[in-house]
Amino acid sequence: MQILNGQEVSLQIKNELKEKVNRLIDQGKRAPHLSAILVGSDGGSQTYVHSKVKTTKEIGFTSTLIHLEENTTEAKLIDQIERFNTDPQIDGILVQLPLPKHISGENVILSINPFKDVDGFHPVSVGKMVQGLPTFLPATPHGIMLLLQHYKINTNGMDAIVIGRSNIVGRPMSILLSSNANPGNCTVTICHSHTKNLPDICRQADLIVAARGKPGFLKGDMVKEGAIVIDVGITRVNDPSSKKGYILKGDVDFGSVAPKCSFITPVPGGVGPMTIAALMMNTFRACVENSSY
Numbered sequence: 001m002q003i004l005n006g007q008e009v010s011l012q013i014k015n016e017l018k019e020k021v022n023r024l025i026d027q028g029k030r031a032p033h034l035s036a037i038l039v040g041s042d043g044g045s046q047t048y049v050h051s052k053v054k055t056t057k058e059i060g061f062t063s064t065l066i067h068l069e070e071n072t073t074e075a076k077l078i079d080q081i082e083r084f085n086t087d088p089q090i091d092g093i094l095v096q097l098p099l100p101k102h103i104s105g106e107n108v109i110l111s112i113n114p115f116k117d118v119d120g121f122h123p124v125s126v127g128k129m130v131q132g133l134p135t136f137l138p139a140t141p142h143g144i145m146l147l148l149q150h151y152k153i154n155t156n157g158m159d160a161i162v163i164g165r166s167n168i169v170g171r172p173m174s175i176l177l178s179s180n181a182n183p184g185n186c187t188v189t190i191c192h193s194h195t196k197n198l199p200d201i202c203r204q205a206d207l208i209v210a211a212r213g214k215p216g217f218l219k220g221d222m223v224k225e226g227a228i229v230i231d232v233g234i235t236r237v238n239d240p241s242s243k244k245g246y247i248l249k250g251d252v253d254f255g256s257v258a259p260k261c262s263f264i265t266p267v268p269g270g271v272g273p274m275t276i277a278a279l280m281m282n283t284f285r286a287c288v289e290n291s292s293y
């Protein structure tokens, strides 16, 4: 069993980006700029946005973080996005999801300039991804593909299952795993809340991507010997003995699953850091492809 070390691989990607930023600066150009918007006070979202912004600083990007109140109107949020859309100093726009219930996530995503859509959530980006055209890929599935690529894992012909059908992870993951590429070329099954007999489907899979948000649900007896297991879960679970009062738990019961795997991602230190690295790659790309300098 080998651990897929997202912490280590993401560090390598970030160091490469840092060097590329230095080269831009040496050429008299400006650093890439990411603008992030956070609405409301969800603890998880705050943590994620802050670590994205912190990473921009570490690698020499510049960034803006706008924090809007929970009761902000959709119109006000879209106004802010439109200001970012037309600002030539801003390369990438990120609106942290989920949004409060009174705001339509669809309208908000549609209002983002696709050339600045570094999350890859705009229908233009999604359409290009589905057709295999160059575009911004959603950060979590993209990060997972980069991790498989880094470890030179040959996924050709594998039976893969993706548990979860969100627009952020499950759906784009299924597209990338089934695409004509390596990693890719998998036969993909998407499982969700209406799937019958999930354990049986899991037991047949060569590759499992667990993105259900249910801590520890994937147990050793649901995994075939030699399978590759990618854990996207990061649920906060109360733990009075820890400093923060909670710990992050993946969807995978690591203790029983890991001994059966050929490769497995840990939580933390697996998919999470790769998501941030992939977002930074998208922002760098937005900068060099669109910038008006």
Ligand code: GUN
Pocket (backbone or CB within 6 Å): 094, 095, 096, 097, 098, 119, 139, 140, 168, 275
């Ligand atoms: N919420 C959970 N994952 C993501 C992500 O990758 N991007 C954004 N914007 N929101 C998220």
